[in-house]
Amino acid sequence: xxxxxxxxxxxxxxxxxxxxxxxxxxxxxxxxxxxxxxxxxxxxxxxxxxxxxxxxxxxxxxxxxxxxxxxxxxxxxxxxxxxx
Numbered sequence: 783x784x785x786x787x788x789x790x791x792x793x794x795x796x797x798x799x800x801x802x803x804x805x806x807x808x809x810x811x812x813x814x815x816x817x818x819x820x821x822x823x824x825x826x827x828x829x830x831x832x833x834x835x836x837x838x839x840x841x842x843x844x845x846x847x848x849x850x851x852x853x854x855x856x857x858x859x860x861x862x863x864x865x866x
Contacts, residue, residue, distance in 0.1 A: 793864060794819075794821075795864075796821045796822075796823070797821060797822045797823075798819050798820070798821060798822070799820045799821060799822035800819070800820040801817060801818065801819045801820070802817065802818040802819075803815060803817060804816060804818075805818055820845055824855060827849070834847075
């Protein structure tokens with residue numbers, strides 16, 4: 783492989799809700815250019831539901847959850863917002 787050592791690019795196509803250009807480490811220092819992304823997911827909740835049980839997955843962290851009716855939630859871009 784002529785390109786040995788080069789890692790292929792990765793595109794996550796989920797909607798990004800927030801991004802950061804650094805991580806804050808446990809000792810209070812910043813780890814610059816370690817990008818962090820928070821993604822937005824919508825769950826359809828039927829009328830009358832009072833609880834939401836999520837699967838156990840130690841690799842998933844829930845930062846926030848909001849219950850809202852958003853008439854613009856199904857708005858989508860006319861074309862991909864990234865290069866394929």
